[in-house]
Amino acid sequence: MMRRAAVSVVVVVVVVAVGALAACSSSGSAKSGAGNGSTSSSSASVASTSTTGPTPVPTTVAFKRAATPLAPSTTTYVFSLTSGGLKRSYRLHVPPAAAGGKALPLVLNLHGATQNALLQEAQSGMDASADKHGYLVAYPDGTRIATKLDPDPVAKQAQYGFNAGACCGLPVDKHVDDVDFLLAVISNVATRTPVDLRRVYVTGMSNGGMMAYAMAAQASTYIAAVASVAGQVEQLGIAPTQPVPTMELHSVDDPIARYEGVQNSDPKLRYSVIAGVQQWVKADGCDTTPHPDKTITGTGTSEGLTATLVTYTGCKGGAQVALWQLTGSGHVWPGAPFNTGPKETWVLDGVGRGTTLIDANEEMWKFFSRHVLPRAP
Numbered sequence: 001m002m003r004r005a006a007v008s009v010v011v012v013v014v015v016v017a018v019g020a021l022a023a024c025s026s027s028g029s030a031k032s033g034a035g036n037g038s039t040s041s042s043s044a045s046v047a048s049t050s051t052t053g054p055t056p057v058p059t060t061v062a063f064k065r066a067a068t069p070l071a072p073s074t075t076t077y078v079f080s081l082t083s084g085g086l087k088r089s090y091r092l093h094v095p096p097a098a099a100g101g102k103a104l105p106l107v108l109n110l111h112g113a114t115q116n117a118l119l120q121e122a123q124s125g126m127d128a129s130a131d132k133h134g135y136l137v138a139y140p141d142g143t144r145i146a147t148k149l150d151p152d153p154v155a156k157q158a159q160y161g162f163n164a165g166a167c168c169g170l171p172v173d174k175h176v177d178d179v180d181f182l183l184a185v186i187s188n189v190a191t192r193t194p195v196d197l198r199r200v201y202v203t204g205m206s207n208g209g210m211m212a213y214a215m216a217a218q219a220s221t222y223i224a225a226v227a228s229v230a231g232q233v234e235q236l237g238i239a240p241t242q243p244v245p246t247m248e249l250h251s252v253d254d255p256i257a258r259y260e261g262v263q264n265s266d267p268k269l270r271y272s273v274i275a276g277v278q279q280w281v282k283a284d285g286c287d288t289t290p291h292p293d294k295t296i297t298g299t300g301t302s303e304g305l306t307a308t309l310v311t312y313t314g315c316k317g318g319a320q321v322a323l324w325q326l327t328g329s330g331h332v333w334p335g336a337p338f339n340t341g342p343k344e345t346w347v348l349d350g351v352g353r354g355t356t357l358i359d360a361n362e363e364m365w366k367f368f369s370r371h372v373l374p375r376a377p
Contacts, residue, residue, distance in 0.1 A: 065195075066192050071099070077093075079188060086181075088143075089140075090139060090140040091138065092136065092137070093136065095131045096134075103197075104134060106136045109204060110140060110212060112204070114161065115159070115206075116155065118158075123336055129361035141158075141160050143161070144159070161207050163178045163211075164214045166271070167210055178211060182219075183219060197376045198375070202223055202226045205229045207231060209227075209229050213226060213234070217235055220240035230257050232250065232261070232271050238279050239283070240283055243318075244319060245321070245367070249334055251330060251332075284316055284317075286313065286314055286316075287315075290311070291310065301340065305357050306328060307326050307334070308324070308326075309324055310322070322367060329352060332348070334358050334360040335356055
């Protein structure tokens with residue numbers, strides 16, 4: 001069984017702090033994020049392989065391909081499945097392009113710690129980009145982030161996270177196999193509507209971005225490229241079985257997932273952005289020389305903000321490593337309208353200033369669309 005749920009609460013849903021990642025630690029407590037989740041009774045499963053580190057997963061996913069597409073809709077489908085003995089759920093946006101019956105690219109868009117799928121759909125605004133460019137978007141829910149949750153009138157008990165290596169919270173402590181879960185989501189989507197399995201991508205905000213990197217490191221034969229927003233690599237010694245193009249979008253002024261990292265174990269946000277980028281430069285066999293593009297400098301309402309694209313080329317298999325280095329903005333999804341006006345109008349608490357100098361959805365889609373897996377899994 002399946003049901004649809006509309007995303008009609010874009011501003012109200014995200015009034016409470018977004019991606020309160022620094023509030024989480026492995027001690028099992030968290031300050032509130034925001035959001036609400038939905039579940040249904042559809043089921044599918046992929047054999048679990050317990051993995052908490054950077055070792056590539058041995059799981060072989062048997063993809064069953066849908067013969068007919070789901071109907072495009074202005075509302076969002078909500079499905080559930082079983083992975084690792086847990087009932088999990090995800091939201092699925094189907095663009096108008098699906099009506100033609102052609103297999104479409106799929107993007108997994110992952111929420112931050114203390115957040116959930118509904119919030120990520122609302123705050124990232126990716127549905128509009130999917131409609132414009134013709135790709136499917138799945139928004140998976142993580143698992144409970146902490147044993148004790150701060151009161152949150154919007155999220156209530158739907159405060160989740162992912163096991164991305166060193167971050168975050170209960171999913172790490174309980175060794176939740178989120179790589180296997182996300183592979184199950186890909187498989188489940190493919191049984192419901194045609195998916196181009198050579199063009200599956202992963203992105204996410206904060207802890208969700210960290211999880212995107214975990215997917216690239218541990219399931220590289222299934223993922224054509226990844227992009228992380230405000231979430232650095234939280235694994236050491238990554239060893240993907242094939243090159244994976246990666247993009248990071250991160251502000252040096254991020255007050256939560258700090259650009260220079262936090263050199264201690266509590267909270268477990270200790271890795272710097274550049275250290276993660278360098279891991280992927282090495283893993284993808286790229287030339288180590290960075291190539292910065294011309295800096296975009298904000299004016300008017302964007303005064304004090306900058307954005308610079310830095311790329312690493314000469315990578316194996318046509319891969320590329322890219323970094324959008326931002327200044328002046330905070331722990332935000334670039335291009336989203338939140339916290340972009342006068343400070344007294346900001347609706348997101350504790351995350352800093354928003355930026356519209358670049359649109360994360362457009363930049364990552366340009367990046368994704370250049371990369372295709374050499375063969376379908």
